[in-house]
Amino acid sequence: MNQWLLLGVNSITLGGLLFLLSAGFSLIFGLMRIPNLTHGSFFMLGAYIGVSFLGLGLGFWAAALLAAAAMAVIGGGIERLLLRRLAGQELAQVLVTLGLSFMIADLCLMIWGGDPISLDTPAGLSGAVPIASIVFPAYRLAIVVIAVVIAVALWLMLERTRLGAMIRAGVDDAPMARVVGIRVSRLFTLIFCLGAGIAGFAGVMGGPILSVYPGLDADMLPLALIIVILGGTGSLLGALLGSIVVGFLYNFGQVLFPEIAYIILFLPMLLILLFRPQGLFGRHAP
């Protein structure tokens, strides 16, 4: 009983962290039509940058926000300086993002060394909260709250602002959006800043649970891919639902079917690709 309750709660909290990871990935995928294979690296690099800010004596939240800002600048730079030059060549863009992910991994190894780094849980959230018959780390519950806040903020931005309307137009039909005078290329940069920033923030948030280590990027990227293919590209609701579904599949799959845990994780992605390629909430096929 306790075990299942613990798994259930953990599914939701893991889903929260996964949403922070995949929200930006989904937006970039939706708008630019490419899976940004650097996204796991944004997560890891953000976490490392957070480590450095923490080392300067900053508080946890300040470090997380500054890491997000730094990643937004780096993400925007990558879009403007590299991907922009390959506009329209989707395969080349995907390959560039893949190559970048290797370069960022080695860069992190050079700067921060290979030793794993653990981040302390921020003060005030290091305790555990009783839920019915179990106790659960307060910090993990806080991640859910933060994920919900960010989800609502992104939703308001996309649905209630002029900028959001332009992004939605770009996701639906980029050439037509251009025709009506929307500078889609500027949106690309903006979305890349936003996506990288949220991923970097997520990396710091994940630090007290996952720690920071070489290879963190490769551990996270497949999860982001599954989520976005399940939920549908360019859809915030899809990313949110996909994250929670993956959170549950991950937790219960590992316990109920440990021998085939990865099949449990990837099978739904396969089925979705076969029978509903646009994803549960996607607007178009990837």
Add this chain to the structure above:
Amino acid sequence: MARKFGRRSFLAGTAAAAMPWAPAVAGAQGVRLGLLTVKTGPLAQGGLQMEQGLSVFLKQKGSMLAGRPVELIVADTGGNPAGAKTKAQELVERDKVDFIVGPLAAFELLAISAYIEQAQVPLLSLAAADDMTQRKPNSYFVRASATSSQCDHPLGDYAAKEMNLKRVATISEDFAFGYEQAGGFQRVFEGEGGRIVKKLWPPLNTADFTPFLAQIADVDGVWNGFAGANPIKFNQQYAGLGLKAKYPVLGGWTAYDDALLKSFGDDAMGAISAAWYSSDLDTASNRRFVADMVKQYGNVPGGYAAGTFINGMCIEAALEKTGGKTDDRATLIAALRGVSLTDTPRGTFHFDRFGNVVGNVFIRRLERKDGRLVNTIVKTYPNVSQFWTFDEKKYLAQPVYSRDYPPLRS
């Protein structure tokens, strides 16, 4: 969390360390030493330490072993079998090395084993795959560290006899190194009256161990065999779920390696581990080794650095026996396997007929002393063989430890 050791200081350190033997490059009489290590990718943490350990050794010796200058050639395998094969061939055929130290990972070692046997180059690796010195031995292989299960046999003994644990759950990565460690622990622990009630195998790149930790209940202790960066994550999550207060935790040498001490927080405090090397060991050579490592790299050494340092000592001892000659490979490997040393960073040891070490295994408790985390030795098992106290013949007649062997008793 403050990080004293950066890439830059490492580069400065290696540059300085490289100096003494730089002139030897031109010398025709030099002994050529190849190091197969990993300097890029997720395994680089251990790989860089391997290079540091060997560099410290050669610097202490002024790059002269048995009266001959030594030339070190470092090759980065990238941490994969194909890279290991290519680099091993380069070292042997192009660089004509007399010894190879490395590689790091078992899958790299298995990829080059047949080639090494055929090329007849003595290989000193830290990779732990049990069968390399058991059921599929290689006559040019020497292992001065330990097999996967070698430290966990005594740990099983300690858990049953000294910690009085009765019911233990095991958790380790879902690959051979995990199986062999857990199998060794289980066999001895159950032989002494304990009982393994659950074996959990998270995949190698599991981000969140909570689904596995949620299954731990009704035990006296938890054994783990994690390696690389996973120990940090495991201990964080184990403590975060409140399990640490309930069930004491034990682990193998990679799980609580001294090189990880600077990464651990209080989450890992109190952990009991078994290791073939401990920076806490009070021998003259170890005090000097630890001091040099801290001075040159700002690192307290763990098993990876100590392993290559000790490999260097073995090579020196073998060369002294052959009078510095390396041409007759059969004599060279015989000399290497006949090495028996007393003052080393891991204490006294010698090799068995498979080329595997017989030496100390230290049981340590992770504590905070003067503000720093340390693994304090609480018990030493001397002369531990890879076969523990079992009969060698009977041991080899059994299958190698695996995911399902020994099985859980129902």
